[in-house]
Amino acid sequence: MSAKIIDGKAFSATVRAKVAGHVARLKAEHGITPGLAVVLVGEDPASQVYVRSKGKMTVEVGMKSVEHKLDVETSEADLLALIKTLNADASIHGILVQLPLPDHLNEDLVINSIDPAKDVDGFHISNVGLLATGQKAMVPCTPLGCLMMLRDHHGSLSGLNAVVVGRSNIVGKPMAQLLLRDSCTVTIAHSRTKDIQDLCRGADILVAAVGRAQMITGDWVKPGATVIDVGINRIDAPEKGEGKTRLVGDVDFASASAVAGAITPVPGGVGPMTIACLLANTVTACCRANNIAEPEGLTA
Numbered sequence: 001m002s003a004k005i006i007d008g009k010a011f012s013a014t015v016r017a018k019v020a021g022h023v024a025r026l027k028a029e030h031g032i033t034p035g036l037a038v039v040l041v042g043e044d045p046a047s048q049v050y051v052r053s054k055g056k057m058t059v060e061v062g063m064k065s066v067e068h069k070l071d072v073e074t075s076e077a078d079l080l081a082l083i084k085t086l087n088a089d090a091s092i093h094g095i096l097v098q099l100p101l102p103d104h105l106n107e108d109l110v111i112n113s114i115d116p117a118k119d120v121d122g123f124h125i126s127n128v129g130l131l132a133t134g135q136k137a138m139v140p141c142t143p144l145g146c147l148m149m150l151r152d153h154h155g156s157l158s159g160l161n162a163v164v165v166g167r168s169n170i171v172g173k174p175m176a177q178l179l180l181r182d183s184c185t186v187t188i189a190h191s192r193t194k195d196i197q198d199l200c201r202g203a204d205i206l207v208a209a210v211g212r213a214q215m216i217t218g219d220w221v222k223p224g225a226t227v228i229d230v231g232i233n234r235i236d237a238p239e240k241g242e243g244k245t246r247l248v249g250d251v252d253f254a255s256a257s258a259v260a261g262a263i264t265p266v267p268g269g270v271g272p273m274t275i276a277c278l279l280a281n282t283v284t285a286c287c288r289a290n291n292i293a294e295p296e297g298l299t300a
């Protein structure tokens with residue numbers, strides 16, 4: 001069997017087009033421009049790339065983009081003061097603090113200082129609780145993107161066996177909550193899980209969020225299963241020349257795609273959906289803040 005490739009790049013373009021349509025309507029019918037503020041502390045090169053591309057795509061869909069680039073030595077008090085100002089700014093509907101933060105800053109304290117209604121990353125403790133109790137929440141972008149692709153591929157997810165490998169707060173746990181909400185039977189696996197390979201082989205939906213290059217091979221995959229590969233790992237690629245590298249997922253694409261029914265590639269799968277969902281969350285937050293009906297299909 002050769003799996004259907006779930007094209008996250010193409011799907012993310014349709015999500016961004018939908019977001020752009022709603023932004024245009026918010027402007028034309030309500031005179032409101034959704035605004036997203038991104039806060040970056042320090043000069044981590046990967047974070048700088050993410051922030052740049054978030055800003056570019058925010059502007060492309062017609063939203064206001066504000067970037068705050070702070071010195072790596074910024075004090076916690078100064079960062080909290082900036083977030084307080086953004087919380088009070090009516091032109092800003094979404095606030096994202098780029099993680100990881102430098103060691104001297106308390107990530108939980110900083111994230112929990114964001115107004116939950118503007119917490120477009122969905123990491124605030126209130127949003128975590130709302131999601132866990134099945135209430136209206138801001139949903140973390142990466143799992144939301146995975147859910148959108150799964151719903152698009154399967155239609156209903158009800159009754160399917162899902163295994164999520166990874167239990168992080170930003171991917172594994174919220175992914176499991178979302179699948180549970182869609183009536184999957186969900187198992188979360190992690191580094192201490194026994195017989196993990198057998199467990200994965202029972203999954204109709206297998207989500208890999210581990211951070212270990214190509215760990216999940218074809219013999220972990222149930223024939224016909226849908227495999228969502230969240231992992232982003234850089235490995236040496238001597239075939240491209242000396243010192244060259246390439247990106248791979250947590251899934252060994254070659255062997256898994258020979259067994260799976262559908263699979264997301266890396267790159268071009270989950271990654272592009274994450275930024276699209278950040279934009280979707282900002283529009284959703286803007287609608288909620290202004291008591292305007294939310295766009296359909298852009299949240300969980």
Ligand code: NDP
Nearest residue numbers: 142166167168171190191209210211230231232270271274
């Ligand atoms: P974390 O490191 O926070 O969590 C990794 C999880 O994997 C942990 O729960 C850990 O278990 C589990 N794990 C580690 N080794 C094993 C193993 N051998 N067997 C089973 N489980 C294992 O990572 P994140 O959740 O933040 O990210 C996961 C991956 O997704 C990374 O590659 C990251 O780069 C990528 N990512 C991609 C995004 C995108 O937009 N595409 C966004 C966010 C992340 P334990 O808890 O027991 O230690």
